[in-house]
Amino acid sequence: MHIMNLKKINKFVYEIFLNHNLSSKDAKISAKALINAELVGAHTHGLSRLAMYCKRIKKKIINPKAKIKIKKISQSITHIDAKNSIGFVAADIGIKTAIKNAKKTGIGLVAIKNSGHYGLSSYYAEQAIKKNLMVWCFTNAPPAIAPFGAKKSLFGTNPICFGTPTGNKVPFILDTSVSMINRGKIRVAAKLGHKIPLGVALDKFGKATTDAKKALKGVQLPIAGFRGSGLAWMVDIMSGVLTGANHAGKVKDPFDDFTGPQNVGHLFLVLKPGIFVGKNYIKRIKENIKIIKKLPKIKGVQEILYPGQGMSARYKQNLKKGIVVPKNILEDLIKLHAVI
Protein backbone atom coordinates (compact mmCIF):
# COMPACT_ATOMS: atom_id res chain seq x y z
CA MET A 1 0.00 0.00 0.00
CA HIS A 2 1.28 3.43 -0.93
CA ILE A 3 -0.13 6.88 -0.15
CA MET A 4 0.23 9.51 -2.85
CA ASN A 5 -0.63 13.16 -2.47
CA LEU A 6 -3.33 14.50 -4.73
CA LYS A 7 -1.11 16.58 -6.99
CA LYS A 8 1.29 13.71 -7.60
CA ILE A 9 -1.35 11.09 -8.39
CA ASN A 10 -3.25 13.53 -10.60
CA LYS A 11 -0.10 14.25 -12.62
CA PHE A 12 0.73 10.56 -12.85
CA VAL A 13 -2.71 9.57 -14.13
CA TYR A 14 -2.79 12.58 -16.49
CA GLU A 15 0.53 11.44 -17.98
CA ILE A 16 -0.79 7.88 -18.38
CA PHE A 17 -3.74 9.19 -20.39
CA LEU A 18 -1.39 11.41 -22.43
CA ASN A 19 0.75 8.34 -23.14
CA HIS A 20 -2.39 6.70 -24.43
CA ASN A 21 -2.96 9.47 -26.97
CA LEU A 22 -5.58 11.58 -25.24
CA SER A 23 -5.18 15.32 -25.81
CA SER A 24 -3.92 17.31 -22.85
CA LYS A 25 -7.43 18.67 -22.24
CA ASP A 26 -9.08 15.23 -22.37
CA ALA A 27 -6.33 13.64 -20.24
CA LYS A 28 -6.98 16.31 -17.59
CA ILE A 29 -10.75 15.68 -17.69
CA SER A 30 -10.28 11.90 -17.44
CA ALA A 31 -7.66 12.04 -14.67
CA LYS A 32 -9.84 14.37 -12.62
CA ALA A 33 -12.91 12.12 -12.90
CA LEU A 34 -10.92 9.03 -11.96
CA ILE A 35 -9.22 10.65 -8.96
CA ASN A 36 -12.57 12.02 -7.81
CA ALA A 37 -13.81 8.42 -7.51
CA GLU A 38 -10.89 7.69 -5.18
CA LEU A 39 -11.60 10.84 -3.18
CA VAL A 40 -15.23 9.91 -2.56
CA GLY A 41 -14.16 6.40 -1.57
CA ALA A 42 -15.52 4.65 -4.70
CA HIS A 43 -12.28 2.72 -5.26
CA THR A 44 -14.09 0.26 -7.52
CA HIS A 45 -14.56 3.13 -10.01
CA GLY A 46 -11.16 4.76 -9.62
CA LEU A 47 -7.56 3.70 -10.22
CA SER A 48 -8.55 0.03 -10.39
CA ARG A 49 -10.21 0.79 -13.77
CA LEU A 50 -7.35 2.69 -15.37
CA ALA A 51 -5.69 -0.39 -16.93
CA MET A 52 -9.04 -1.33 -18.48
CA TYR A 53 -9.52 2.09 -20.14
CA CYS A 54 -5.93 1.97 -21.46
CA LYS A 55 -6.37 -1.56 -22.79
CA ARG A 56 -9.50 -0.50 -24.67
CA ILE A 57 -7.59 2.45 -26.18
CA LYS A 58 -4.74 0.13 -27.25
CA LYS A 59 -7.26 -2.25 -28.83
CA LYS A 60 -8.71 0.75 -30.73
CA ILE A 61 -12.20 0.33 -29.29
CA ILE A 62 -11.94 3.61 -27.39
CA ASN A 63 -10.89 6.38 -29.72
CA PRO A 64 -8.63 8.79 -27.79
CA LYS A 65 -9.00 11.40 -30.55
CA ALA A 66 -12.70 10.95 -31.27
CA LYS A 67 -14.38 13.76 -33.18
CA ILE A 68 -17.42 14.08 -30.95
CA LYS A 69 -20.50 15.36 -32.80
CA ILE A 70 -22.81 17.78 -31.00
CA LYS A 71 -26.23 18.32 -32.55
CA LYS A 72 -28.40 21.10 -31.16
CA ILE A 73 -32.05 20.09 -31.44
CA SER A 74 -33.50 23.13 -29.66
CA GLN A 75 -32.40 25.73 -27.11
CA SER A 76 -32.98 23.07 -24.43
CA ILE A 77 -32.14 19.80 -26.15
CA THR A 78 -28.85 18.45 -27.50
CA HIS A 79 -27.92 15.07 -28.99
CA ILE A 80 -24.29 13.99 -28.81
CA ASP A 81 -22.58 11.24 -30.79
CA ALA A 82 -19.47 10.45 -28.74
CA LYS A 83 -17.91 8.49 -31.64
CA ASN A 84 -16.48 5.94 -29.18
CA SER A 85 -14.56 8.48 -27.12
CA ILE A 86 -13.61 7.68 -23.54
CA GLY A 87 -16.81 8.08 -21.51
CA PHE A 88 -15.38 10.78 -19.20
CA VAL A 89 -14.88 13.20 -22.07
CA ALA A 90 -18.28 12.67 -23.71
CA ALA A 91 -20.00 12.97 -20.33
CA ASP A 92 -18.06 16.13 -19.51
CA ILE A 93 -19.26 17.76 -22.73
CA GLY A 94 -22.75 16.39 -22.08
CA ILE A 95 -23.21 17.76 -18.57
CA LYS A 96 -21.69 21.13 -19.48
CA THR A 97 -24.07 21.40 -22.44
CA ALA A 98 -27.07 20.42 -20.28
CA ILE A 99 -26.07 23.09 -17.73
CA LYS A 100 -25.75 25.71 -20.46
CA ASN A 101 -29.15 24.78 -21.91
CA ALA A 102 -30.81 24.87 -18.47
CA LYS A 103 -29.33 28.27 -17.66
CA LYS A 104 -30.80 29.61 -20.90
CA THR A 105 -34.26 28.05 -20.87
CA GLY A 106 -34.84 26.56 -17.41
CA ILE A 107 -34.37 23.00 -18.61
CA GLY A 108 -31.51 21.21 -20.37
CA LEU A 109 -31.72 17.72 -21.79
CA VAL A 110 -28.71 15.99 -23.33
CA ALA A 111 -28.65 12.48 -24.77
CA ILE A 112 -25.34 10.79 -25.61
CA LYS A 113 -24.75 7.69 -27.73
CA ASN A 114 -21.61 5.76 -28.72
CA SER A 115 -19.94 6.50 -25.41
CA GLY A 116 -18.14 4.36 -22.86
CA HIS A 117 -18.17 3.80 -19.11
CA TYR A 118 -18.12 7.28 -17.50
CA GLY A 119 -17.46 6.36 -13.87
CA LEU A 120 -19.65 7.87 -11.16
CA SER A 121 -22.89 9.67 -12.02
CA SER A 122 -22.53 11.85 -8.92
CA TYR A 123 -19.40 13.44 -10.41
CA TYR A 124 -21.48 14.94 -13.22
CA ALA A 125 -24.41 15.76 -10.95
CA GLU A 126 -22.07 17.80 -8.74
CA GLN A 127 -21.13 20.02 -11.67
CA ALA A 128 -24.77 21.02 -12.18
CA ILE A 129 -25.41 21.50 -8.46
CA LYS A 130 -22.40 23.82 -8.21
CA LYS A 131 -24.28 26.05 -10.67
CA ASN A 132 -27.38 25.93 -8.42
CA LEU A 133 -29.23 23.51 -10.69
CA MET A 134 -31.16 20.31 -10.08
CA VAL A 135 -30.02 17.26 -12.03
CA TRP A 136 -30.78 13.69 -13.08
CA CYS A 137 -28.13 11.44 -14.66
CA PHE A 138 -28.73 8.04 -16.22
CA THR A 139 -26.36 5.60 -17.89
CA ASN A 140 -26.64 1.97 -18.90
CA ALA A 141 -24.10 -0.73 -18.13
CA PRO A 142 -23.30 -4.26 -19.38
CA PRO A 143 -25.52 -7.21 -18.43
CA ALA A 144 -25.42 -8.03 -14.72
CA ILE A 145 -29.04 -8.29 -13.54
CA ALA A 146 -31.65 -10.78 -14.71
CA PRO A 147 -34.94 -9.06 -15.61
CA PHE A 148 -37.57 -10.18 -13.08
CA GLY A 149 -38.69 -13.65 -14.08
CA ALA A 150 -35.76 -14.30 -16.46
CA LYS A 151 -32.89 -16.77 -15.91
CA LYS A 152 -30.29 -14.77 -17.77
CA SER A 153 -28.77 -11.39 -16.91
CA LEU A 154 -29.46 -8.59 -19.34
CA PHE A 155 -29.81 -5.25 -17.51
CA GLY A 156 -26.75 -3.46 -16.23
CA THR A 157 -26.40 -2.18 -12.69
CA ASN A 158 -27.78 0.97 -14.37
CA PRO A 159 -27.30 3.76 -11.81
CA ILE A 160 -29.98 6.35 -11.10
CA CYS A 161 -28.70 9.68 -9.90
CA PHE A 162 -30.63 12.69 -8.67
CA GLY A 163 -29.10 15.79 -7.15
CA THR A 164 -30.18 19.17 -5.88
CA PRO A 165 -28.69 22.13 -4.08
CA THR A 166 -29.76 22.17 -0.43
CA GLY A 167 -28.84 25.67 0.61
CA ASN A 168 -25.91 24.38 2.63
CA LYS A 169 -22.46 23.18 1.63
CA VAL A 170 -23.43 19.53 1.20
CA PRO A 171 -25.76 18.85 -1.75
CA PHE A 172 -28.37 16.09 -1.83
CA ILE A 173 -27.08 13.46 -4.26
CA LEU A 174 -28.77 10.11 -4.49
CA ASP A 175 -26.57 8.03 -6.77
CA THR A 176 -27.40 4.37 -6.66
CA SER A 177 -27.01 1.24 -8.73
CA VAL A 178 -30.25 -0.69 -9.08
CA SER A 179 -28.47 -3.90 -8.10
CA MET A 180 -28.10 -4.96 -4.46
CA ILE A 181 -24.41 -3.99 -4.71
CA ASN A 182 -22.47 -2.49 -7.57
CA ARG A 183 -20.58 -4.87 -9.88
CA GLY A 184 -17.22 -3.26 -9.10
CA LYS A 185 -17.52 -4.53 -5.50
CA ILE A 186 -18.02 -8.09 -6.76
CA ARG A 187 -15.05 -7.76 -9.13
CA VAL A 188 -12.81 -6.53 -6.32
CA ALA A 189 -14.00 -9.34 -4.00
CA ALA A 190 -13.29 -11.88 -6.77
CA LYS A 191 -9.78 -10.47 -7.22
CA LEU A 192 -8.99 -10.50 -3.50
CA GLY A 193 -10.71 -13.82 -2.77
CA HIS A 194 -13.22 -12.17 -0.42
CA LYS A 195 -16.80 -13.33 0.08
CA ILE A 196 -19.77 -11.20 -0.97
CA PRO A 197 -22.87 -10.80 1.22
CA LEU A 198 -25.63 -13.38 0.88
CA GLY A 199 -28.65 -12.14 -1.07
CA VAL A 200 -26.86 -10.02 -3.66
CA ALA A 201 -26.21 -12.61 -6.39
CA LEU A 202 -27.01 -16.08 -7.70
CA ASP A 203 -24.58 -18.53 -9.33
CA LYS A 204 -25.13 -19.78 -12.88
CA PHE A 205 -27.49 -22.48 -11.57
CA GLY A 206 -29.72 -19.88 -9.91
CA LYS A 207 -28.51 -20.71 -6.38
CA ALA A 208 -27.72 -17.95 -3.88
CA THR A 209 -23.94 -17.57 -3.54
CA THR A 210 -21.38 -15.67 -1.48
CA ASP A 211 -18.59 -16.66 -3.90
CA ALA A 212 -17.72 -13.56 -5.96
CA LYS A 213 -16.32 -15.53 -8.90
CA LYS A 214 -19.48 -17.64 -9.12
CA ALA A 215 -21.57 -14.47 -8.84
CA LEU A 216 -19.78 -12.92 -11.82
CA LYS A 217 -20.73 -15.98 -13.87
CA GLY A 218 -24.28 -15.95 -12.55
CA VAL A 219 -26.66 -13.04 -12.04
CA GLN A 220 -26.78 -10.09 -9.68
CA LEU A 221 -30.01 -9.41 -7.88
CA PRO A 222 -31.86 -6.14 -8.36
CA ILE A 223 -32.88 -4.01 -5.37
CA ALA A 224 -36.43 -4.76 -4.23
CA GLY A 225 -37.26 -7.59 -6.66
CA PHE A 226 -39.48 -6.66 -9.58
CA ARG A 227 -39.35 -2.98 -8.60
CA GLY A 228 -35.58 -2.86 -9.04
CA SER A 229 -35.84 -4.84 -12.24
CA GLY A 230 -38.34 -2.24 -13.48
CA LEU A 231 -35.99 0.61 -12.56
CA ALA A 232 -33.10 -1.10 -14.40
CA TRP A 233 -35.38 -1.43 -17.41
CA MET A 234 -36.37 2.24 -17.19
CA VAL A 235 -32.69 3.29 -17.18
CA ASP A 236 -32.01 1.02 -20.17
CA ILE A 237 -34.83 2.74 -22.08
CA MET A 238 -33.74 6.26 -21.07
CA SER A 239 -30.00 5.74 -21.65
CA GLY A 240 -30.15 3.23 -24.49
CA VAL A 241 -33.40 3.15 -26.46
CA LEU A 242 -33.97 6.91 -26.31
CA THR A 243 -30.39 8.07 -26.99
CA GLY A 244 -29.55 5.73 -29.88
CA ALA A 245 -26.97 3.79 -27.82
CA ASN A 246 -26.86 0.04 -27.25
CA HIS A 247 -29.63 -1.43 -25.09
CA ALA A 248 -31.33 -4.75 -24.29
CA GLY A 249 -28.09 -6.37 -23.10
CA LYS A 250 -25.92 -5.19 -26.00
CA VAL A 251 -23.66 -2.81 -24.02
CA LYS A 252 -20.31 -4.61 -23.97
CA ASP A 253 -18.54 -5.42 -20.74
CA PRO A 254 -15.53 -3.08 -20.58
CA PHE A 255 -13.38 -5.64 -18.75
CA ASP A 256 -14.24 -8.82 -20.62
CA ASP A 257 -15.41 -7.95 -24.11
CA PHE A 258 -12.94 -6.40 -26.52
CA THR A 259 -14.84 -7.29 -29.69
CA GLY A 260 -15.88 -3.66 -30.24
CA PRO A 261 -16.83 -0.34 -28.60
CA GLN A 262 -19.30 -0.47 -25.72
CA ASN A 263 -21.75 2.06 -27.17
CA VAL A 264 -23.00 3.10 -23.75
CA GLY A 265 -25.69 5.81 -23.54
CA HIS A 266 -25.99 8.66 -21.05
CA LEU A 267 -28.90 11.00 -20.40
CA PHE A 268 -28.55 14.25 -18.46
CA LEU A 269 -31.54 16.31 -17.40
CA VAL A 270 -30.80 19.62 -15.70
CA LEU A 271 -33.39 22.00 -14.28
CA LYS A 272 -33.54 25.42 -12.60
CA PRO A 273 -34.95 24.42 -9.20
CA GLY A 274 -36.88 27.67 -8.88
CA ILE A 275 -39.01 27.22 -12.01
CA PHE A 276 -42.21 26.66 -9.99
CA VAL A 277 -41.58 28.20 -6.56
CA GLY A 278 -38.94 30.82 -7.38
CA LYS A 279 -36.45 31.78 -4.69
CA ASN A 280 -38.54 29.85 -2.16
CA TYR A 281 -37.02 26.59 -3.39
CA ILE A 282 -34.01 26.74 -1.10
CA LYS A 283 -36.18 27.71 1.88
CA ARG A 284 -38.50 24.79 1.08
CA ILE A 285 -35.76 22.19 0.71
CA LYS A 286 -34.06 23.35 3.89
CA GLU A 287 -37.38 22.92 5.69
CA ASN A 288 -37.86 19.49 4.10
CA ILE A 289 -34.46 18.23 5.26
CA LYS A 290 -34.88 19.76 8.72
CA ILE A 291 -38.19 17.98 9.30
CA ILE A 292 -36.77 14.62 8.23
CA LYS A 293 -33.59 14.98 10.26
CA LYS A 294 -35.63 15.75 13.40
CA LEU A 295 -37.55 12.46 13.27
CA PRO A 296 -37.05 10.08 16.19
CA LYS A 297 -34.20 7.70 15.37
CA ILE A 298 -33.95 3.93 15.65
CA LYS A 299 -31.42 2.45 18.07
CA GLY A 300 -27.80 2.85 16.94
CA VAL A 301 -28.50 5.75 14.55
CA GLN A 302 -26.94 9.03 15.63
CA GLU A 303 -28.08 11.14 12.70
CA ILE A 304 -30.48 10.67 9.81
CA LEU A 305 -28.30 11.37 6.80
CA TYR A 306 -29.49 12.53 3.44
CA PRO A 307 -27.90 10.97 0.34
CA GLY A 308 -24.62 12.68 -0.43
CA GLN A 309 -23.61 13.46 3.15
CA GLY A 310 -21.47 10.33 3.49
CA MET A 311 -19.77 11.00 0.15
CA SER A 312 -18.97 14.56 1.14
CA ALA A 313 -17.46 13.46 4.48
CA ARG A 314 -15.28 10.84 2.74
CA TYR A 315 -14.14 13.42 0.18
CA LYS A 316 -13.00 15.83 2.89
CA GLN A 317 -11.17 13.08 4.79
CA ASN A 318 -9.39 11.71 1.71
CA LEU A 319 -8.41 15.18 0.57
CA LYS A 320 -6.38 15.47 3.77
CA LYS A 321 -5.20 11.86 3.89
CA GLY A 322 -4.08 11.49 0.25
CA ILE A 323 -4.87 8.65 -2.13
CA VAL A 324 -4.18 5.13 -0.95
CA VAL A 325 -2.85 3.04 -3.83
CA PRO A 326 -2.79 -0.73 -3.23
CA LYS A 327 0.45 -2.50 -4.25
CA ASN A 328 -0.99 -4.37 -7.27
CA ILE A 329 -2.61 -1.19 -8.63
CA LEU A 330 0.60 0.80 -8.16
CA GLU A 331 2.43 -1.84 -10.20
CA ASP A 332 -0.18 -1.50 -12.97
CA LEU A 333 0.14 2.29 -12.92
CA ILE A 334 3.92 2.21 -13.17
CA LYS A 335 3.68 -0.14 -16.17
CA LEU A 336 1.06 2.06 -17.86
CA HIS A 337 3.13 5.17 -17.20
CA ALA A 338 6.15 3.60 -18.86
CA VAL A 339 4.26 2.69 -22.06
CA ILE A 340 4.67 5.32 -24.74
Ligand SMILES: NC(=O)c1ccc[n+]([C@@H]2O[C@H](COP(=O)([O-])OP(=O)(O)OC[C@H]3O[C@@H](n4cnc5c(N)ncnc54)[C@H](O)[C@@H]3O)[C@@H](O)[C@H]2O)c1
Ligand atom coordinates in the same frame (compact mmCIF):
# COMPACT_ATOMS: atom_id res chain seq x y z
N1 LIG B 1 -21.09 4.00 -14.92
C1 LIG B 1 -21.67 2.87 -14.60
O1 LIG B 1 -21.93 2.04 -15.45
C2 LIG B 1 -22.03 2.58 -13.16
C3 LIG B 1 -22.77 1.45 -12.84
C4 LIG B 1 -23.12 1.23 -11.51
C5 LIG B 1 -22.72 2.13 -10.53
N2 LIG B 1 -22.00 3.21 -10.88
C6 LIG B 1 -21.58 4.19 -9.86
O2 LIG B 1 -21.10 3.53 -8.71
C7 LIG B 1 -21.28 4.37 -7.58
C8 LIG B 1 -21.65 3.55 -6.39
O3 LIG B 1 -22.97 3.00 -6.54
P1 LIG B 1 -23.61 2.16 -5.36
O4 LIG B 1 -24.89 1.63 -5.81
O5 LIG B 1 -22.57 1.22 -4.83
O6 LIG B 1 -23.84 3.30 -4.26
P2 LIG B 1 -24.02 3.12 -2.67
O7 LIG B 1 -24.78 1.89 -2.37
O8 LIG B 1 -22.71 3.30 -2.01
O9 LIG B 1 -24.90 4.39 -2.31
C9 LIG B 1 -26.15 4.61 -2.90
C10 LIG B 1 -26.76 5.91 -2.41
O10 LIG B 1 -27.19 5.75 -1.07
C11 LIG B 1 -26.75 6.86 -0.29
N3 LIG B 1 -26.52 6.39 1.08
C12 LIG B 1 -25.62 5.47 1.49
N4 LIG B 1 -25.71 5.29 2.83
C13 LIG B 1 -26.68 6.11 3.26
C14 LIG B 1 -27.25 6.41 4.54
N5 LIG B 1 -26.83 5.81 5.64
N6 LIG B 1 -28.24 7.31 4.61
C15 LIG B 1 -28.67 7.95 3.51
N7 LIG B 1 -28.19 7.72 2.27
C16 LIG B 1 -27.20 6.82 2.15
C17 LIG B 1 -25.48 7.33 -0.93
O11 LIG B 1 -25.26 8.72 -0.67
C18 LIG B 1 -25.79 7.10 -2.41
O12 LIG B 1 -26.43 8.22 -2.96
C19 LIG B 1 -22.29 5.43 -8.01
O13 LIG B 1 -21.61 6.66 -8.07
C20 LIG B 1 -22.76 5.01 -9.39
O14 LIG B 1 -22.99 6.09 -10.29
C21 LIG B 1 -21.64 3.46 -12.16
